Amino acid sequence: MIRHEFQAMGSRMLAAVDCVAAEPPDDLRDVSVWFEEWEHVLSRFRSDSELCQLNINTGIETLVSQTLWDVFQASLEAAHITNGLVSPLVLEALIYAGYDRSFDMMFDADLYSLLPQERTEIALSDIVADVNTRSITLPRGARLDFGGIAKGWAAHQAAQGLGKIGPALVDAGGDIAVTAPLLNGEPWAIGVENPFNRDSNLEVIYLYSGGVATSGKDYHRWMRNGTMQHHIIDPRTGLPAETDALTVTVIAPTVMEAEAMAKFVLISGSQIGLERLNGDDQLAGLIVLENGQCLYSQSFEKYL
Amino acid sequence: MQNKPALKSWNEIEMLISAIAIALTLGLWNLFASSAKASSATSTVTPTDPPSPTDTPVVVAITPSPALVLLPGQVLLLGGAVPQSATQTVSQSSASTTTSVQSSGGGGKRGGGGGTVTKTHSSHH
Numbered sequence: 001m002i003r004h005e006f007q008a009m010g011s012r013m014l015a016a017v018d019c020v021a022a023e024p025p026d027d028l029r030d031v032s033v034w035f036e037e038w039e040h041v042l043s044r045f046r047s048d049s050e051l052c053q054l055n056i057n058t059g060i061e062t063l064v065s066q067t068l069w070d071v072f073q074a075s076l077e078a079a080h081i082t083n084g085l086v087s088p089l090v091l092e093a094l095i096y097a098g099y100d101r102s103f104d105m106m107f108d109a110d111l112y113s114l115l116p117q118e119r120t121e122i123a124l125s126d127i128v129a130d131v132n133t134r135s136i137t138l139p140r141g142a143r144l145d146f147g148g149i150a151k152g153w154a155a156h157q158a159a160q161g162l163g164k165i166g167p168a169l170v171d172a173g174g175d176i177a178v179t180a181p182l183l184n185g186e187p188w189a190i191g192v193e194n195p196f197n198r199d200s201n202l203e204v205i206y207l208y209s210g211g212v213a214t215s216g217k218d219y220h221r222w223m224r225n226g227t228m229q230h231h232i233i234d235p236r237t238g239l240p241a242e243t244d245a246l247t248v249t250v251i252a253p254t255v256m257e258a259e260a261m262a263k264f265v266l267i268s269g270s271q272i273g274l275e276r277l278n279g280d281d282q283l284a285g286l287i288v289l290e291n292g293q294c295l296y297s298q299s300f301e302k303y304l
Numbered sequence: 305m306q307n308k309p310a311l312k313s314w315n316e317i318e319m320l321i322s323a324i325a326i327a328l329t330l331g332l333w334n335l336f337a338s339s340a341k342a343s344s345a346t347s348t349v350t351p352t353d354p355p356s357p358t359d360t361p362v363v364v365a366i367t368p369s370p371a372l373v374l375l376p377g378q379v380l381l382l383g384g385a386v387p388q389s390a391t392q393t394v395s396q397s398s399a400s401t402t403t404s405v406q407s408s409g410g411g412g413k414r415g416g417g418g419g420t421v422t423k424t425h426s427s428h429h
Contacts, residue, residue: 001421014422151427173427191423204420216426247426 001182004028008035009043009151011173015158018182019166027165031158035172038157041067042150044091044143054136055091055143061128063135072129072136075149078260079124085267086260089122090233091145151175152213152259159255175213177255195247195288202294203286205303211255215262216247216288234267241267244289248273251284251303261285270295 002024003016015031041050054062064072075088128137138144146153151172159177162168167180169188178188187208191201195218205212217230217240234241248265252258261283265273270287277285277297284300 011427016421169421171422171424174423174425176422176424189420191420193423193425195426198425201420201423212424214424214426219426249424 002028004031006032006035008032009039009154009173010045011151012171013173014169014171015162016169016171017162017166018168020183021165025165027162031162031170034158034161035154038067038150038154041065042071042146042154044145051144051146054138058138058142059140061130061133061135061137063133066134069134069136071146071150071153072144074153074256075144075146076124078149078256081257082260082264084124084235086149086263087124087235088144088146088149089124089142090147090235090238091143148175148213148215148259148263149256152177152211152254152256155255156211172255175211175255175259176207177211178207178209181208192249192286196292202288203304205251207251207303210251210253211258212249212251213255213258213262214247214249215259215266216245217241217243217266218246232263232266243267243269245270245273245287246290247288249286250277251300253282257283 001016001018002021003014004024005012005014007013013032013035015028017025017028019025040046040048043049044051044055046052050065050068054064054068072088075086078086079088122139122142126139126142129135152175155170155172155175155177158172159168159170159179162170163179167178167182169176169178174193176190181187187206190205190207190212192203192205192214194200194202195216215232217232230240232241232243233239243266245266248262250258250262250265252261261277262285265277265285265287268276270289273285273287274295274297277283278299281299283297284303285297286300287295289295
């Protein structure tokens with residue numbers, strides 16, 4: 001197995017291919033270039049990104065690249081399968097909660113005075129997308145943020161690209177895509193990080209193909225107006241989700257679905273979330289509650 | 305009215321001249337010396353570099369933290385609540401299982417977490 005690790009999209013990335021070549025294939029080395037290109041399109045933290053330019057052009061029909069179009073479509077699909085709980089339109093709420101810059105630059109209390117004090121209600125249906133011209137028109141006041149969907153999409157794309165070389169795994173900051181079993185027929189072994197002790201795994205799951213993703217409010221929290229904030233926004237309230245779940249790991253046919261469903265379960269809470277996981281035999285999940293309890297969906301065991 | 309006494313000798317005249325000369329010399333000396341001192345005080349003020357950090361070394365005492373020793377059967381809790389040995393499942397489905405987070409874990413049925421390729425975790429997006 002040949003591995004290639006690099007930094008992109010604010011996270012550690014890993015691309016691994018199971019092949020017999022002595023030297024890393026060119027495509028494996030190019031993965032970091034792919035991510036750099038995607039980040040240049042999709043990042044909301046880079047003022048020169050295509051996404052930021054689209055967000056500036058509200059009210060104007062804007063032709064977009066194939067990458068941005070594809071991720072936009074993926075975000076619509078994520079909103080569809082999560083009944084709107086995962087939405088690319090929570091940027092204003094994120095900023096309102098204080099997540100207005102890359103996390104490395106946060107905790108500057110003075111800047112909070114610049115935050116908006118009111119949020120506007122904009123629905124996904126207010127966005128006009130024309131598949132023929134590949135153009136998007138955002139309503140005034142709307143800004144897109146693809147968040148984890150972009151990472152999941154990138155992991156999926158990269159894995160598909162590497163799959164031509166051999167069985168591939170791409171880990172985009174915890175969102176993991178697997179194309180096929182290892183050459184010896186064995187599954188890929190993937191740890192599920194213990195949110196209370198990051199040096200250890202809660203479980204090890206064995207995945208032949210598909211995707212796995214974890215969503216949680218354990219990594220990034222900050223105080224605002226005396227209240228603990230986190231970056232998982234509930235679109236129904238526009239506020240950080242009030243949930244008993246600390247982290248949620250979901251296994252799904254694709255990493256984009258896994259990412260979307262992990263966030264759905266996290267926002268919905270353990271009871272609704274577990275019901276949803278158990279109601280779909282394509283999904284399996286592990287929920288870690290704030291109090292340390294772990295809840296497993298019915299089909300999770302087959303991955304252990 | 306008594307007349308002013310006349311000088312008695314040449315010696316007295318010399319003493320008087322010497323005293324006047326000495327007094328005049330000391331007075332002029334003080335006058336010029338003080339002005340020279342004032343002018344030198346203003347002309348010799350030159351900016352000096354602030355002392356570099358290495359000029360004043362800071363010594364920080366490092367106190368080793370006490371070693372943490374766990375007794376057999378003792379569990380180190382790094383967060384959350386005390387794990388419950390008997391847990392109440394939140395799920396309505398009886399087929400779902402529940403357990404609690406241990407400080408170290410992992411494994412699975414296929415031989416542990418030592419051979420994992422990577423791990424999934426939450427991150428900011």
